[in-house]
Amino acid sequence: MNWPPIDVPILGRSGLIALIALLHIPFFVNFVMGAPVIAVISEWLGKRTGNPRYDQFSKHLATMAFVTVGVGAFGGIGLVATNIGLFPRFFATGAGIFFWPLVLEIGAFLLEAIGIAVYRYTWEKNKHKTGHMVIGWVAAFGAWLSGFIINGLASFMLTPGKWVQSKQIIDAWFNPSFLPSFTHRAVAAFSITGFFMIIYSLWMAGRSKTDEEKTYAEWSLRYAGKWALIATALQFFPGVWYLTSVERGTSLAAPEGSVVPKLLNGQLTFFWFGGIILAATAILLVYFLSVQNPKQGLKPLGHLGLILSVLLIITTTAFMGFTRERSRKPYLVYGVIYGNQMMVDMMKGNAPAAAPPTETNQPQTANETEAGTGDPAAGQVVFETGICKACHSLNGDGGSIKALDGVGDRRSAENIRELLGAPPEGMPPFTGSPEEVNNLVAFLSGLK
Structure with a gap:
């Protein structure tokens, strides 16, 4: 592969x-x-x-x-x-x-x-x-x-836990955030079903012709609203449990430490708290237009309010999913597999070798190679077909971690070489051959 x-x-x-x-x-x-x-x-x-x-x-x-x-x-x-x-x-x-x-x-x-x-x-x-x-x-x-x-x-993927040491399936499956996460999803199942059945009730109201059908639509709207309201409100408790488990599960899993600061006071705060605010708004709409006064919810303006509540809860689901997935970046599995699909142990040189190192097969990192004149065209091939493009993009094409457009104006060739060999935390070092390093440096330094 x-x-x-x-x-x-x-x-x-x-x-x-x-x-x-x-x-x-x-x-x-x-x-x-x-x-x-x-x-x-x-x-x-x-x-x-x-x-x-x-x-x-x-x-x-x-x-x-x-x-x-x-x-x-x-x-x-x-x-x-x-x-x-x-x-x-x-x-x-x-x-x-x-x-x-x-x-x-x-x-x-x-x-x-x-x-x-x-x-x-x-x-x-x-x-x-x-x-x-x-x-x-x-x-x-x-x-x-x-x-x-x-x-x-x-x-x-976010909290690999003891599997890193034991490599046992039981430790991978029952990882630090497994039970809180499952409880969170279980309560969400009732919440989402309740909200979707609110749409069902509105649809039944729209096609009702007899008084009995209208009465049923009003009844079902209140019944569905109760499921949506109670389950969504209860999400607070497994949500707190999940957050604390993520704090424990990621604190020592990677050099970057816990991902929770990204959620509470970092780049993902808008999405995390935004999702909570949207869910709270959805709860209020459901309470007033579905549970307390379903007749109002079946009026045209009430229809709009309840449809909005469903859209808000779906957006909350998207925001929470985004924060969970984005918080572990630059890893696919936090502290274990980088976004470019390279194992962290391999990049540290801890992977078991197929044969004892020799002068001909000893792996090198970019800062261990001798500087030389590289071929930019060959370097572009290295970038396009290697692991770089998994995280980095050019002209909007490639990974979403960081764009490299104009990197040659921001960094010298020597600086790029040093960065490839000793990258910041979360970025794996480039372990290609000396020729590939020189070619890649020539290509990147020419991006002006």
Whole structure:
């Protein structure tokens, strides 16, 4: 997997994956985790209270979950395909570490997909029967097991924990932020499902023709709003737990130390606190227009306010995801794998060698090579096909960490050579051959 990196215009490689994840996670992962649970609870409430509105809500929610499983699977395929193509070495490493959990994930997905389908299409015949609700819980178990597994890989990328020393899968999976992160995602599942069902209620109101249909729309709006309101408000507690676990898990993981200062008083503060403010605003809109006074929410202005609340909560999801992913930069796995897919141990010279070092195979860093006249054209090839472009861009093409346009005006050739050999924290040293170093220096110093 040493082919040249694939470049993604405008968005960049990380940006493309982030976009797919934004479409996949709230619309598929969170909703499919929350929907079966709420559907079964609603069916049980319908049986217990005799209120048919719970049954109608549960049936429609099961239908939406069934459709979402089919459509949302494409998002998962998209994430796998883009990671293989854009970050092949990282994907191979991650798949190697989490091989057996990922095999289990296949079974979990089949369990949730088949369970949701059976639950939905046996509704009319078996509703309120214990066996039918058990099928719903089995589907929910599959969805939550799937989220449980994937959360292990996602949280590992920020807090690899003891795996760095032990290389044991159990330490990679149950890393320092695993449980807080999963709890955070679990509560988010109910929040997102509640907000999406608010849209469902507005849609039902828009197509209602009889008084009974209008009454049901008003009832479902209040019911969905309660799920959205309570779950979103409860996010505060796992959020604090997650933040403290990230503080502990990243403090000693890399030379840069904890990533929390980036969130609370750094480059990501706007997105972190912005997401919290947007979520709080969404809660207020839901409380006044859905829970307290759903009749007001079904009026045209109320419609706009509730649609805005859903957009705000999706934006919050995007902001929080962005801060989590961006905070670990310049690493793909914090303190373990750089953004250019190079292992930190390799760059430190700690990787096991295939053969004892000799005069001909001893690796060198850029500041250990002798200065010489390089070929700028050959240096451009080194930049284009090597690891540089994974993080750096020229003319908007390449990585998003730092643009190198005009670097020759800002730094001398000797300064560039020193920087390649002894880079700042977070940037791996360039370990190419002396000829490649000279060619790369000639190319970069000529960018004026």
